[in-house]
Amino acid sequence: MTESAQGAGDAMGCYVYGVVPESDTFTGLDDLRAVGDPEVSVTLVRHRDIAAVVSDVATDRPLGSPEDLQAHAGVLNALAAKGAPVLPFRFGTVLKDAQSVASEVLTGGHDAFVVALERMKGHAQFTLKAQYDQDAVLWEVLDERPEIRELRERLNKVSDEAAYYERIELGQLVAEAIAAKRDADSAEIHQRLAPLAAATATSEPSSEAGLVDASFLVEDRRRNTFERAAEDLARHWHGRVRLQLLGPLAPYDFVADAMGDREEEG
Structure with a gap:
């Protein structure tokens, strides 16, 4: 997967929590607390049959507060509680924007993600x-x-x-x-x-x-x-x-x- 990165000079980046199967059945994402700002919405970046769980995040402050760590785990655990297979990313994974997530993460890793999600399905x-x-x-x-x-x-x-x-x-x-x-x-x-x-x-x-x-x-x-x-x-x-x-x-x-x-x- 792509290592944490920030777009040079950008005030905002795209925080990535993990990868899930692409589905319209994910509900309640707006209720989840995002990393960095509880007012920001958690959304999906979709690519074919998979999707990245993301939210906007300011890149002008360091991440790592207890609230950030809790928010990261909270999003992933909420998805797991819904019965969705989810592949967690390392805390602090930030890319330039949603397009970068699609092109650098989902496109290149598509086949491996599909296999891994199938292995995690029902667990x-x-x-x-x-x-x-x-x-x-x-x-x-x-x-x-x-x-x-x-x-x-x-x-x-x-x-x-x-x-x-x-x-x-x-x-x-x-x-x-x-x-x-x-x-x-x-x-x-x-x-x-x-x-x-x-x-x-x-x-x-x-x-x-x-x-x-x-x-x-x-x-x-x-x-x-x-x-x-x-x-x-x-x-x-x-x-x-x-x-x-x-x-x-x-x-x-x-x-x-x-x-x-x-x-x-x-």
């Missing part, structure tokens, strides 16, 4: 964010590893200055024990949910208490079963792990595979 992404209750997991470690519990109890009886290296050892032992739990619990998430998805993708959690961030590409016909399985997992780990299931979302984590060898923008 949506669900992202599971799992985070430990740190106190609960620490007590698990102390219960399961008596040598760690005994070391902790002994160090609680001496000053902070004493047994400095033993305190470092205690921290390392606890971290290793929690890391082992993280591996086992991540495997259980995959075991329970991956069979209900067409594809999966995982990433490291951003916080110390994070267990895993996992994304699943789920067929529409299996959505209810998948959501029930996630609810069962939340009940199973109640008081130990906090689970947040987000979706249906645009398939951000699966565009690269859908596009094959072609560079993607989302």
Whole structure:
């Protein structure tokens, strides 16, 4: 796809959210908040049997505010919620105008987009964010590893200055024990949910208490079963792990595979 670009000297550009099948059935685009200016309308640039989702954007200010990021995701997720296959572009993709979108993006990428949209048809992404209750997991470690519990109890009886290296050892032992739990619990998430998805993708959690961030590409016909399985997992780990299931979302984590060898923008 075309990298982000701005027309030299232009005050306005064309912001591109992603590509969808060309259709007259898309309604409610005017209700979506556009990147850069909530008063601007989100529209389509059509080319044959595909279309780019776009809006006008001022090019004299940088993009990247929380509101911009939320607007970008909001447009794409609203389309996904309508059941439309959508190929998300990377945040900040701006071209000179609608004609440039048609000629530089849709014309050259037409065949690859059609194949990818067909692969995404009838699917949506669900992202599971799992985070430990740190106190609960620490007590698990102390219960399961008596040598760690005994070391902790002994160090609680001496000053902070004493047994400095033993305190470092205690921290390392606890971290290793929690890391082992993280591996086992991540495997259980995959075991329970991956069979209900067409594809999966995982990433490291951003916080110390994070267990895993996992994304699943789920067929529409299996959505209810998948959501029930996630609810069962939340009940199973109640008081130990906090689970947040987000979706249906645009398939951000699966565009690269859908596009094959072609560079993607989302």
